[in-house]
Amino acid sequence: MLLVLSEEHKEHLGFLTQVDSAVVGEFGRIAVEFLRKGTNPKIYEGAARKLNVSSDVIQHGVEGLTYLLTEGSKLMISEIDFQDSVLVLGFSEELNKLLLQLYLDNRKEIRSILGELAPKLPSYHSLEWRLDVQLASRSLRQQIKPAVTIKLHLDQNGDQTTKILQTDPATLLHLIQQLEQALGEMKTNHCRRIVRNIK
Known part of the structure; x- marks a missing residue:
């Protein structure tokens, strides 16, 4: 399974060809930190001053690298698939190996971070139901109108909530x-x- 990179992501990752391997490694560290704590403009500004480029270029480079690492980690793609995905970027062999090593070193941590960020959905606890049948009304003496009422109890983070639903049997x-x-x-x-x- 290969990663699909948009032209925008390819453009953002293109910046990595202009810096040496130590800087790419630092970008990888910043990308994982970005996932843990969110964006930090001061880091981008500091790196931009050192590399003599705008902070937007740094931010886009880190975001592109973050996307590459998170998508690979989400799908748990193999080493070969990751290498094939990065080949389309046209990077040097050394840079491809460095990106692969970044991916292999960080994919477990990235998966655990993504697991923590995932919304905690309510889970089923119990269910009660009742069948109501209206046999007649003032206007209609003979009518059968069934309705099923369901009381659904859900657990979410230790709290219980109740949802009441009503529907017809069909x-x-x-x-x-x-x-x-x-x-x-x-x-x-x-x-x-x-x-x-x-x-």
């Missing part, structure tokens, strides 16, 4: 069929490959 049946179809899709080879790459 819609509920359709929802069940769609969920069963989705579960069936998860058993296909294509989905298994995707899930393996996400983990």
